[in-house]
Amino acid sequence: MATEKRTPGIGTLCVQAGYKPGKGEPRQIPIVQSTTFKYETSDQMGRLFDLEDSGYFYTRLQNPTNDQVAAQIAALEGGVAAMLTSSGQAANLFACLNICSAGDHIVSAGNIYGGTFNLLGTTLPKMGIEVTFVSPDASEEEISAKFRPETKLLFGETLSNPGVEMLDIEKFARIAHSHGVPFIIDNTFATPVLCRPFEFGADIVTHSTTKYMDGHGVAVGGALVDSGNFDWEAHADKYPGLCAPDPSYHGLIYTKAFGKLAFITKATSQLMRDLGSIQSPQNAFYLHLGLQSLHVRIARHSESAMKVAEYLENHPDVAWVKYPGLKNDPHHELAKKYMSAFSGVMCVGLKGGRDFDNRFMDSLKLITIETHVADCHSCILHPASHTHRQLTDEQLRAAGIAPDLMRLSIGLEDPEDIIYDIEQALAAAHV
Ligand SMILES: *Cc1c(COP(=O)(O)O)cnc(C)c1O
Helix, strand or coil: CCCCCCCCCHHHHHHHCCCCCCCCCCCCCCCCCCCECCCCCHHHHHHHHCCCCCCCCECCCCCHHHHHHHHHHHHHHCCCEEEEECCHHHHHHHHHHCCCCCCCEEEEECCCCHHHHHHHHHHHHHCCCEEEEECCCCCHHHHHCCCCCCEEEEEEECECCCCCCECCHHHHHHHHHHCCCCEEEECCCCHHHHCCHHHHCCCEEEEECCCCCCCCCCCCCEEEEECCCCCHHHHCCCCHHHHCCEHHHCCECHHHHHHHHHHHHHHHHHHHHHHCCCCCHHHHHHHHHHHHCHHHHHHHHHHHHHHHHHHHHCCCCEEEEECCCCCCCCCHHHHHHHCCCCCCEEEEEECCCHHHHHHHHHHCCCCEECCCCCCCCCEEECCCCCCCCCCCHHHHHHCCCCCCEEEEECCCCCHHHHHHHHHHHHHHHCC
């Protein structure tokens, strides 16, 4: 008989972590659709604003529905605390701004999602934060050489969007820690079901919950999760925002007052207060619904994607396929080390040229043309014809995007139907 305390599996956490109803309370998470919260005495309200008591007062900062879903994501990632944001962009912005200010510097993998690349490469520099991009496959010495005294964090993506390149998480964690800075990783494409970056040394995880976590193409959202492992106080001179008095809270010091919760508390009480990028409680409810089946869905996405990748690899019209599950993929060994399955997104290049690509896409009946990825509907995007259409082939290559690259996101339809659709569209593209 099993009497030892059992740690719940990831599937159980997907269904049950976070919201814990009491006697007679709703089984499904309630949507607390209220901007504000009531108190009985002036002192009760005052203590909230001194951060002496915790409690809800205004949904721009915190809302019970959001907090329960954030607690669930923290449990899934194995972190100490999390917060929901209005989008994945906001999550990555908050992760950086919670640590960096004007004069600081960031080192980031260069193969990251285009939106994050713009945020780091264009918008943060306007705020006085410089960013150096590195090839994620460069040696530890080469990446280390980009660090400066004012470097405050290292950034990367578990599985890059759109290139689906697996990051060597332990290598990045080692480099960050040897420079006394945290390693922040965007875990959107892997999800905590396939990879939990904290187990490999990452300090902070971000998500675009818009993708697999939501999984149905319903709500834009993001999340920020802290492992609680990075020792800010050991580098107190580098992180005054966390380790020195905050004048906007009567000189409170986050690390002293909140210990391992310092990072998320500061992000909530300072950044959310001032920048107001909260997720709506209604969207948090949709996200929660998505999370409850994440483990089942991501397994199916991965299984079907493997079948489609193997089919494409053997098709005479296909020049190349990039999917971390394929044995000859340059990142296959790393992907096997860090992930329990290979997720549902792949890239493919066809042999026929741009007109052929367009005839192929126009002939698809089940797979739809969308800028989105990672939900239940199979979809395709050709950056050279869509998101990056203003670039020449040379400019595309310089941005790391092959002109023939098509991003294919495998949904939850029957894999045989997805393959049939590709088969008939390739045939149709020849005429
Ligand atoms: C989509 C995406 C983002 C941005 O998220 P939004 O929810 O669209 O703001 C960030 N990182 C990755 C890896 C993404 O795929």
